[in-house]
Amino acid sequence: MTDTPRLAPDYPVLTERLALRPIEKERDLPAIHAYRSIPEVCTYVPFVPSTLEEMAERFADPERTRSVLDAQAEGQVLFTVIERRDTGEVIGDLVLFWHSDADRHAEVGYVIHPDHEGQGYATEAVRALTDLAFDHAGAHRVSARLDERNTGSARLLERLGFRQEARFVDGEWFKGEWTTLLVYAVLDREWTVAQSSRR
Ligand SMILES: CC(C)(COP(=O)(O)OP(=O)(O)OC[C@H]1O[C@@H](n2cnc3c(N)ncnc32)[C@H](O)[C@@H]1OP(=O)(O)O)[C@@H](O)C(=O)NCCC(=O)NCCS
Structure with a gap:
């Protein structure tokens, strides 16, 4: 058995405009x-x-700031901030859920400050995170789940080459109402094609 981590990014992970x-x-x-x-x-x-206090309490749990996935990573979650390289501001954060060692299935999550929306920063950050999942963690499938009304998020995923795989009508009782859940995903081989056609 190897102790090599599943994913230990060489931080900061740099993109054109961002540092993760x-x-x-x-x-x-x-x-x-x-x-x-x-x-x-x-x-x-x-x-x-x-509140700040509630958030500080959450961050006291080291699992909420985990930045490396262990060799046996099933169920582990990796977090990063998204920093603008030009100003050094933290403008959002990313999360990578490692769901299954056997299936090599990861899931991405992302949040960007509204002041920094509409400039492609989230797309750029999620592209880098998905690259890490495929190229460094060896994922076979990377997915994302979203509320159907979150059209900006769906556009982001489609821009990157994720496919809509499922639509669960009223699939979740979420924050006091039934919501329709979309599942998007991209496979390692699809990602390679999508990224090479970008260049
Ligand atoms: C979902 C969310 C990340 C989308 O943010 P966003 O700013 O629309 O996404 P991006 O930063 O990638 O910007 C893309 C937009 O910028 C535009 N854009 C401008 N310059 C761009 C560039 N260089 N590259 C790509 N897009 C660019 C795009 O056309 C796009 O606009 P459109 O959606 O109107 O077509 C954001 O709304 C958010 O954080 N919401 C709250 C949390 C949330 O819902 N997270 C997702 C859970 S599933």
């Missing part, structure tokens, strides 16, 4: 709180607006 790096609790808390406490940001995601 581990969450540093004290340093990043105010910036993360700034967007995660905005009600509109929370509409389609599982979390609710929280």
